[in-house]
Amino acid sequence: MKAVVITSPGGPEVLQVQEVENPRIADGEVLIKVAATALNRADTLQRQGKHPPPAGASPYPGLECSGTVEAVGKGVSRWKIGDQVCALLSGGGYAEKVAVPAGQVLPIPEGISLVDAASFPEVACTVWSTVYMMCNLASGETFLVHGGSSGIGTFAIQLAKHRGVRVFVTAGGEEKLAVCKDLGADVCINYKTEDFVARVKEETGGKGVDVILDSIGASYFQRNLESLNMDGRLFLLGFQTGAVTQVNLASIFAKRIKVQGAGLRSRTPENKATIVSEVEKNVWPAIAAGKVKPVIFKSFPFSDAAEAHRLMESSHHIGKILLIP
Numbered sequence: 001m002k003a004v005v006i007t008s009p010g011g012p013e014v015l016q017v018q019e020v021e022n023p024r025i026a027d028g029e030v031l032i033k034v035a036a037t038a039l040n041r042a043d044t045l046q047r048q049g050k051h052p053p054p055a056g057a058s059p060y061p062g063l064e065c066s067g068t069v070e071a072v073g074k075g076v077s078r079w080k081i082g083d084q085v086c087a088l089l090s091g092g093g094y095a096e097k098v099a100v101p102a103g104q105v106l107p108i109p110e111g112i113s114l115v116d117a118a119s120f121p122e123v124a125c126t127v128w129s130t131v132y133m134m135c136n137l138a139s140g141e142t143f144l145v146h147g148g149s150s151g152i153g154t155f156a157i158q159l160a161k162h163r164g165v166r167v168f169v170t171a172g173g174e175e176k177l178a179v180c181k182d183l184g185a186d187v188c189i190n191y192k193t194e195d196f197v198a199r200v201k202e203e204t205g206g207k208g209v210d211v212i213l214d215s216i217g218a219s220y221f222q223r224n225l226e227s228l229n230m231d232g233r234l235f236l237l238g239f240q241t242g243a244v245t246q247v248n249l250a251s252i253f254a255k256r257i258k259v260q261g262a263g264l265r266s267r268t269p270e271n272k273a274t275i276v277s278e279v280e281k282n283v284w285p286a287i288a289a290g291k292v293k294p295v296i297f298k299s300f301p302f303s304d305a306a307e308a309h310r311l312m313e314s315s316h317h318i319g320k321i322l323l324i325p
């Protein structure tokens with residue numbers, strides 16, 4: 001089969017389409033003929049040699065895909081050859097075929113095309129597991145997502161809005177904020193021209209928001225603490241500005257703040273299967289009802305994977321970028 005291979009750690013140019021061996025399926029796994037995969041920031045880090053695949057994972061990048069089941073391993077009862085599916089992967093989406101534990105496979109949400117479905121597994125599992133399973137964001141609460149125009153952000157806005165939450169976002173430009181507003185964001189903050197702490201305080205009568213989803217890291221940590229309400233929850237998804245900072249702990253104490261972080265990729269297959277099953281129960285109906293739509297900026301063929309990575313690293317995109325074999 002063909003796969004997009006990281007020929008050596010480096011810039012986008014190290015991504016090259018090569019002929020490689022087909023993956024073998026183990027018991028309990030499904031082999032998917034890939035229709036599309038989607039980019040995630042982690043792919044660019046993996047390409048640079050900063051985010052190695054977990055033990056046992058495919059060496060090729062790609063944390064999600066959609067496609068058609070081509071074979072099923074022993075012990076798989078839910079899926080059969082010919083089923084159209086999408087899946088959360090530990091790697092290997094940038095290939096014509098990928099093997100994945102059956103518990104990480106989902107049906108195509110009703111009303112969504114096979115290709116567009118590739119945009120959902122990673123953002124849906126990340127946002128559901130962090131914001132809802134761990135931070136328990138509830139209807140009537142307030143929620144701030146940094147990077148509102150990102151793949152994660154565009155999904156998180158729609159789901160939170162659908163679940164009766166008041167949504168705040170930051171993004172680096174008016175065009176991006178306009179898209180966030182269209183997706184349902186109530187308070188749109190241009191972090192390049194405005195202090196988000198002051199705006200959050202102003203919009204919440206001085207209280208702050210209940211939950212923050214952050215991938216900015218060091219440079220926002222103190223300001224995130226200042227922006228939280230009593231019993232606020234801060235979830236750390238990533239560290240785009242670094243992981244080391246100085247912090248005044250007083251507000252954690254005074255406001256009973258909970259700080260948590262987690263990565264999805266390194267979870268066990270059992271853990272991922274639990275999340276995937278919760279996503280199917282709680283998120284798939286919202287997609288089928290048209291309340292959460294795919295936000296796809298651009299699709300590239302595998303042969304232009306380097307161009308797709310350049311686009312993501314430029315941050316000019318809004319929502320997801322797809323790669324098609």
Ligand SMILES: NC(=O)c1ccc[n+]([C@@H]2O[C@H](COP(=O)([O-])OP(=O)(O)OC[C@H]3O[C@@H](n4cnc5c(N)ncnc54)[C@H](OP(=O)(O)O)[C@@H]3O)[C@@H](O)[C@H]2O)c1
Binds near residue numbers: 151176236264
């Ligand atoms: N922990 C996990 O399991 C997990 C899973 C998935 C994703 N993530 C992390 O979540 C983040 C988003 O992922 P993605 O795939 O959706 O990537 P993406 O689409 O490339 O999004 C990155 C976003 O960060 C925004 N950004 C950069 N600096 C900012 C700042 N100072 N303030 C506010 N926003 C800022 C960029 O927007 P502007 O252009 O507006 O600056 C861009 O929209 C990444 O850091 C990724 O590693 C973590």
